[in-house]
């Protein structure tokens with residue numbers, strides 16, 4: 351079944367440590383080697399079955415080993431694996447048509463990449479050229495990827511190892527409602543204070559090309575801005591011609607339940623000028639991309655390609671996955687089962703002293719942990735709960751920016767009610783144990 355016939359997972363870990371970078375994040379004291387999956391479950395090399403509440407960091411959107419996707423990939427691989435953007439690529443055109451129609455962006459053009467990072471890099475390039483400015487506004491606590499430009503605009507120091515960046519970034523308040531200098535204000539006052547900050551920032555330096563924002567901060571710990579904040583920002587920015595880039599890498603494809611895209615929760619401000627996507631669309635195959643108004647997308651006057659972007663095999667996976675997602679209304683399932691799971695988790699956490707907040711939308715739920723009786727984040731407890739959940743047969747994620755004190759729950763969108771109950775019970779026991 352796996353390379354475990356050659357050596358154990360522990361030996362593999364030793365080899366991993368010798369040949370891969372130290373900064374490559376691995377979960378668990380004894381990291382898990384996954385060999386296969388089915389539906390919402392995965393199996394370790396030692397035969398242990400896990401209920402998967404993190405879906406490969408929100409990439410397994412529909413289900414593990416979904417037969418429709420596997421078949422589409424195998425059939426396309428049997429025809430041609432790669433042709434590059436130099437030749438016509440039918441699956442790419444067909445997926446672009448569907449994504450453009452779904453995006454809500456008028457006169458939309460789609461450019462496919464191989465990751466969320468590359469998608470954001472492309473959006474930043476387009477914005478900079480379109481506006482003739484390399485100044486970018488980004489939200490505090492955000493995460494946008496690991497390229498030089500993307501880490502440069504990532505407002506989460508834990509993920510941004512350099513202050514040297516090709517872009518001039520200005521960080522805007524508002525990503526995190528409950529921490530920072532404005533934590534004591536109510537929502538309306540908070541919005542007003544953040545807008546005043548933004549206006550102040552706009553008074554300095556060169557006019558920014560764009561603001562990039564996640565509708566719900568993902569790596570930052572599944573935090574949503576208060577109602578009205580993004581709409582108020584949009585009003586200030588569009589009056590000055592500053593573009594809005596919605597980073598939908600985590601929030602796209604119905605993940606948040608109520609909406610297909612995260613930006614739709616802030617719909618008063620209309621569709622963004624650009625949106626970037628990745629993760630779930632390929633159900634694990636590497637697809638990323640940018641959707642932009644034609645005028646913005648076509649502003650480049652130099653040739654540009656992505657050798658592997660839009661590759662037929664990944665596009666075939668995307669088409670099959672998207673079809674399944676829509677035909678089975680997995681967004682609706684995320685809303686219903688996610689709502690039940692949220693309720694169940696809130697009940698499980700009531701009275702647990704180290705739980706600061708249980709929050710989220712759809713199947714993007716977070717449990718923030720703190721030192722009991724204080725407001726101090728507790729990354730140690732988050733790690734301990736992660737380990738205890740694993741011991742109980744459940745895989746979850748963690749996040750939360752600098753402190754990594756938020757348990758992140760983001761199962762495949764086909765999660766059943768029974769599985770939600772089962773996972774919540776395991777988590778409840780793990781929290782009690784910690």
Ligand SMILES: Cc1ncc(COP(=O)(O)O)c(C=O)c1O
Nearest residue numbers: 465466467493494495568599600
């Ligand atoms: C919101 C957001 N943007 C961009 C990225 C980068 O995507 P990738 O890891 O595919 O490069 C991530 C990855 O977690 C993300 O969460």
